[in-house]
Amino acid sequence: MNPLLHQICRRLRRTPRPSAGGTFESIATRTAHAQTLVRAFYAYLLFLAAFSIPEFGSLAQPRELSLLWPVAWIDAVEPIRGIRFVTGFFLAASLAGAIWPGPRLLRVAAFVGLLCFVALKNSEGKIGHSLHLPVLVALAFVFLPQGWQRPDASRLIRMSLLQVFAATQVLLLLTYTMSGLGKLGGGLYEWFSGQAHPFQIDGFSRIVAERLLQTNSSSVLGRWIIDHPWLGWPLLPGAIYLQTTSVIAAFRPSLHRWWGVALIVFHVGNAFILTIYFPHSIFLLGLFLLASPFAPAGFDARQILADLPILSVFSRVTSWHSMVPVTAPTSRNIDGSAR
Amino acid sequence: MKKYRRLQTALAALVVGTFALGLVSAVRPGGEIYPFASWFLFSLVPQRVTSYEIRVHAWGEREFDPPKPLIEVGGLVRSPQSSLVYQLVQRFGRAVESGNQADRDNAWRLLQATFSSSVDLRYDLVKLSYDPMERARGARIERTVLEASDRDRKNP
Numbered sequence: 107m108n109p110l111l112h113q114i115c116r117r118l119r120r121t122p123r124p125s126a127g128g129t130f131e132s133i134a135t136r137t138a139h140a141q142t143l144v145r146a147f148y149a150y151l152l153f154l155a156a157f158s159i160p161e162f163g164s165l166a167q168p169r170e171l172s173l174l175w176p177v178a179w180i181d182a183v184e185p186i187r188g189i190r191f192v193t194g195f196f197l198a199a200s201l202a203g204a205i206w207p208g209p210r211l212l213r214v215a216a217f218v219g220l221l222c223f224v225a226l227k228n229s230e231g232k233i234g235h236s237l238h239l240p241v242l243v244a245l246a247f248v249f250l251p252q253g254w255q256r257p258d259a260s261r262l263i264r265m266s267l268l269q270v271f272a273a274t275q276v277l278l279l280l281t282y283t284m285s286g287l288g289k290l291g292g293g294l295y296e297w298f299s300g301q302a303h304p305f306q307i308d309g310f311s312r313i314v315a316e317r318l319l320q321t322n323s324s325s326v327l328g329r330w331i332i333d334h335p336w337l338g339w340p341l342l343p344g345a346i347y348l349q350t351t352s353v354i355a356a357f358r359p360s361l362h363r364w365w366g367v368a369l370i371v372f373h374v375g376n377a378f379i380l381t382i383y384f385p386h387s388i389f390l391l392g393l394f395l396l397a398s399p400f401a402p403a404g405f406d407a408r409q410i411l412a413d414l415p416i417l418s419v420f421s422r423v424t425s426w427h428s429m430v431p432v433t434a435p436t437s438r439n440i441d442g443s444a445r
Numbered sequence: 446m447k448k449y450r451r452l453q454t455a456l457a458a459l460v461v462g463t464f465a466l467g468l469v470s471a472v473r474p475g476g477e478i479y480p481f482a483s484w485f486l487f488s489l490v491p492q493r494v495t496s497y498e499i500r501v502h503a504w505g506e507r508e509f510d511p512p513k514p515l516i517e518v519g520g521l522v523r524s525p526q527s528s529l530v531y532q533l534v535q536r537f538g539r540a541v542e543s544g545n546q547a548d549r550d551n552a553w554r555l556l557q558a559t560f561s562s563s564v565d566l567r568y569d570l571v572k573l574s575y576d577p578m579e580r581a582r583g584a585r586i587e588r589t590v591l592e593a594s595d596r597d598r599k600n601p
């Protein structure tokens with residue numbers, strides 16, 4: 107591995123790698139696990155295409171569009187025919203990808219089909235983000251090595267498959283980190299410039315109120331958050347911590363399932379409070395984090411606490427206190443005198 | 446092994462590229478470099494909000510007195526509670542206020558594409574100024590009519 111990349115990964119991972127004993131066995135198990143998950147992703151892509159069939163008709167209606175770059179060529183041909191081609195290609199490519207996810211050409215086709223379909227859906231004057239994660243995952247899976255799906259794949263191919271899978275987890279969680287950094291940066295700017303900010307009691311309530319006013323909608327918990335700002339107050343700083351540190355959690359397998367659960371709860375909360383729905387992200391979090399092939403089998407609370415980004419400092423302070431009586435009498439200078 | 450190293454470099458480039466292009470998307474005047482978003486969603490807490498609203502006086506044979514906000518006219522907009530309609534009304538309002546005819550026409554055509562029919566519409570474009578918490582609790586809001594229309598606005 108590139109020394110700089112190795113250094114970054116080691117720092118983010120913090121916990122030492124598992125000992126050499128059993129490594130080969132765990133690579134085989136994890137590879138089989140990852141192979142199933144990759145296949146599940148392509149089956150999901152086909153589900154997404156099939157689920158969108160009722161939309162194909164309305165997408166192909168003659169209307170004004172602000173076409174994004176992957177579908178900008180539609181303007182040059184007869185638009186309705188171009189849109190029908192995009193939807194048909196997406197369906198065919200995702201069907202082929204679900205049946206034969208092995209050949210790279212078909213995975214590229216599935217990625218291009220999805221990229222164009224999502225671009226088309228977002229060409230109405232505003233870009234929504236609920237389908238961006240599947241596009242990024244499909245892009246990352248283009249890099250899967252040849253023969254990744256074979257049960258008798260060589261060790262190099264297995265390692266490459268696991269590397270692509272791990273990078274996809276990083277990519278997925280990076281998007282949450284970027285969202286968290288935006289909120290953190292924006293919030294600090296607002297705080298220091300004397301404006302309403304996310305860390306004040308009614309910070310989150312203001313966001314909820316404005317969102318519901320913009321869409322003239324009501325949500326299950328929105329009114330309650332607006333009427334009781336102090337009850338909603340911890341949610342926004344909590345979400346900022348969860349999102350900002352997400353990419354670190356990608357490097358710490360003990361956190362995979364917990365970050366998966368927390369981010370899914372975050373999306374479910376957004377649905378109930380802000381009427382914002384990201385069901386595709388929930389599915390991908392389930393696939394890549396809840397079912398992560400790298401997550402340890404058991405539950406080790408101490409390991410989880412030690413791996414928590416930033417907050418692990420508390421667990422280290424606790425363990426330092428418990429270590430002091432043990433280490434102090436055995437700590438000696440070279441000449442044997444007590445330090 | 447060389448292949449493996451090349452793969453690692455490509456994956457690192459993908460992750461770094463996604464981050465970098467996302468940041469560029471945040472500051473680029475043309476908007477997002479799809480599919481690399483900045484993901485800066487709800488990154489600012491609303492202060493005193495200035496926004497635009499289309500208030501409908503009449504839609505075809507149906508008259509509204511007092512005029513109704515566009516998204517409250519049943520059946521007019523296909524997905525009234527999607528933020529798409531809100532964003533397009535804001536684009537339209539900004540273009541009208543700044544006198545940019547090309548942007549205004551473009552925003553109106555995109556907005557019109559969300560209508561369920563092309564029946565004539567009579568409306569006012571209104572500029573609002575409010576505190577979201579106060580407005581949500583029913584306080585009065587400041588309204589300024591930017592443009593009163595009593596003619597067909599299909600092609601402004």
